[in-house]
Amino acid sequence: MTMANAPDPIPQPVLGPLTRAAIFLVVTVKPDAESYAAIRSFCGDIAGLIRAVEFRDIDAGLTCIVGFGSNAWDRLFGRPRPAELHPFREFHAGDRHAIATPSDVLFHIRAGRMDICFELATQIMERIGDAVTVADEVQGFRYFEDRDLIGFVDGTENPRGTLALESALVGEEDAAFAGGSYVLVQKYLHDMKGWNTLSTEAQERIIGRKKLSDIELDDSAKPTSAHSALTVVVENGKEVKILRDNMPFGQPGRGEFGTYFIGYSRTPRITELMLENMFVGRPPGNYDRLLDFSKAVTGGLFFAPSATFLEGAGEEEPAAAAIATPPVVSEPSSTTTVGDTSLGIGSLRGERNE
């Protein structure tokens, strides 16, 4: 997967199994040089910190993936930078808005138990708390039968085995960053009262699967606006996948019911195309009705470099000349979507808020 003669970089545990508990911690780095230096030096130490907490209950399967937003990448590491890293792309249509929110560093902590996730988050904040401002923190839990709070099994069509690896990890196309992964996160809040007024059949048509059995609806019964239709993307005649590990979260006492969406991918283009299909529609206007009952309140795009990169991340500040300006984001050119033979992706430019 990398250049000849170079040892394969070890990925962060992106391909780890779905767990019972997770914490999603998003922080911004304070603008001074010392704060950036503190984060840079923490990169080399995080593996040791995770090992120390993990060893307190090795069976809990604690893992943590660290990702960096586009602007933070430049100030932390300079050049080279991951080829497709850019700020979160917003999508806006009607009253639907995939919003971008401040996000420099993401910690995706997973384990079989919340207490060990909580301990790692505490230790991380102990170490970097003075250098960052917390933008968002969500504790997610696994709900009955891997369902989200709207009652549907979530994660069924995730790629497995080699397909998961090929879908989530950068390969030779960006050899300097092979083994890394682009991570897109969004926190959604659901209007449960509204959702629950729908019949089960209406909900099934929105998701595109049976609620109880989780079986996919027949093509004849599945609307083209179904969530599981709009998120199917075909590139060069082949379906391309992302790796998701959504988690329910909420506070019933406050009427808060949510899904934390997290998608790992080899290229952010694919996840962005799914978002475009959901928010703008395919074709425009044929949008995802799940969004009539779900509002995105955060949005961030990160690059989770390989564990090998993290460990070797220098203590030195990148030279001023090596600090890159974010590359101009080009439109996906060779991507087509199911049911859309027009390749009219460029025609949606006007609805995109970059």
Ligand code: HEM
């Ligand atoms: C409100 C937030 C969301 C909820 C509650 C939700 C829920 C679901 C459910 C229940 C399924 C069907 C079972 C499965 O295959 O996992 C599904 C499928 C899927 N979702 Fe979502 N999802 C959400 C947001 C998103 C977003 C933002 C994306 C991408 C940007 C996405 C991408 C996908 C993909 C790729 C599939 C599989 C489609 C297939 O191959 O059949 N989802 N989602």
